[in-house]
Amino acid sequence: MNPARIQALAAPPTAAPPIAAPPIVALAGLLACADGFVYLHGSPLALPPKEQAALHLLISEWPKVVSKERFAQQVWPGQDMSDESLARCMAQLRKPLSRCTRLRIQSVYQRGYRLVVPQEAALPALPTLVPGAVHARLLHDALAQPAHVAVLTHARQLVQQRTPASLQHAEQLLTELIAQAPGYLAAPLALAECLACQISSGLALDCTPALRGLALLDQVRQAAPDTPGLDAETAHLLDCCWRFDEAALWHRQALRHAPDDSATHYYLGWHLLATGRPQDAAQALGAALRLNPFSVSVTLLLARTLTWLDDGQQTLVLARRLHDTMPDNLHVQVYRLACEAFVQPQPELIEKARALLSSQPSWVYAGSSLAYTLARCGATQDAIRLVTAAKEHPPGRRINYLGTLLELRQQKLARQWLQDALQVGCGQLPLVWHLRENMLAHEHPEFQTFHPLLPGCSVDALGDERSQE
Secondary structure (H helix, E strand, O other), X not given: OOHHHOOOOOOOOOOOOOOOOOEEEEEOOEEEEOOOOEEEOOEEOOOOHHHHHHHHHHHHHOOOOEEHHHHHHHOOOOOOOOHHHHHHHHHHHHHHHHHHOOOEEEEEOOOEEEEEOOOOOOOOOOOOOOOOOOOHHHHXXXXXXXXXXXHHHHHHHHHXXXXXXXXXXXXXXXXXXXXXXXXXXXXHHHHHHHHHHHHHOOOOOOOHHHHHHHHHHHHHHHHOOOOOOHHHHHHHHHHHOOOHHHHHHHHHHHHXXXXXXXXXXXXXXXXXXXXXXXXXXXXXXXXXXXXXXOOHHHHHHXXXXXXXXXXXXXXXXXXXXXXXXXXXXXXHHHHHHXXXXXXXXXXXXXXXXXXXXXXXXXXXXXXXHHHHHHHHOOOHHHHHHHHHHHOOOOHHHHHHHHHHHHHOOOHHHHHHHHHHHHHHOOOOHHHHXXXXXXXXXXXXXXXXXXXXXOOOOOOOOOOOHHHHO
């Protein structure tokens, strides 16, 4: 995979129907459907009406040239269409199209426009959506009373916020939902996902949440073994408690049963990065991003993984594109700053980091990301203050400051926090250890004794099988 060709992000979805009608034409991940909308892997593209209709027509007529007369009939019915208005529509359409697909709009002189598909693919080919295909996980979530679905949807949104308070609230809501609707299997699956997120975010003090999550998934498996997402969630919980060999078996099964689910590839990417295989992790996370181009979590983990492949240049591109798409998202602002500090540390980043600190972001990675930015750019005392405040955090969360401590040359404290995280027995330590900014610890003689003790350092459980999927 050439990371310089990683696809940009798509525009956020509109409030159109969540499940696509039977598709007319499928092209490069886009579906032109009978309801008049264009869908990207099951989610409608957020386009103005005329751009939506124009893209629908271009896909439906591909690979033919769509004449100006056809655009006038289909996109401007009963209205006057000038060459300038058509050209403006195509120009506006090219922007979101370039962010989410490899399709390009070609102008054919004096005839019209057509879609072209470049020969090169930015990522490995994904399964082709066939007529009638739907997002199995979303459809399964919707098969319940509206009030229960609303609670589940809100809880999942809280999980995606990834703050200590939001994760705790999501756990409470889902626990209550399971008690109210014991037959609604999407609820224990979502609770297991919430618990895994708590663990991977460094909030767990021991393996108890992982054991609880695995017990929930066993209950779901006994009742309905074909529940969408069950294999992937099982694999990720096993990864979170460092049972990588067992997790690899479930990852293989998830790839067979749900290759068109973004979570399948995202969790596989987490597994591969935690076990020291960034090249394979980038492929898996790139596939996850193509299936869910709106996911902040997928984009950020892919960006971190790409630092291994090109010294951070593509990481910076991806972080900036995400920021352009979500300029008001504090998580994205914090991470972009950390990426810029990693690739091009500059004094002017210090004031930006201080400004973000004043907004008191609650994202679990905000403090460690801003501390790294400040340390990397020379604001030593600011970084030390954040490190001092982090001493109150659980060991699994403190380990996110490893890169900052290495920048500050505080090897003794880094060793202590590494030892503390190792004793927890679960969490994101293996993934953090394999991040590019922490390579100084791999090379430093004071950390050599940790290397054989760290989980995931010599695992190759998936072997060559993933390439055959």
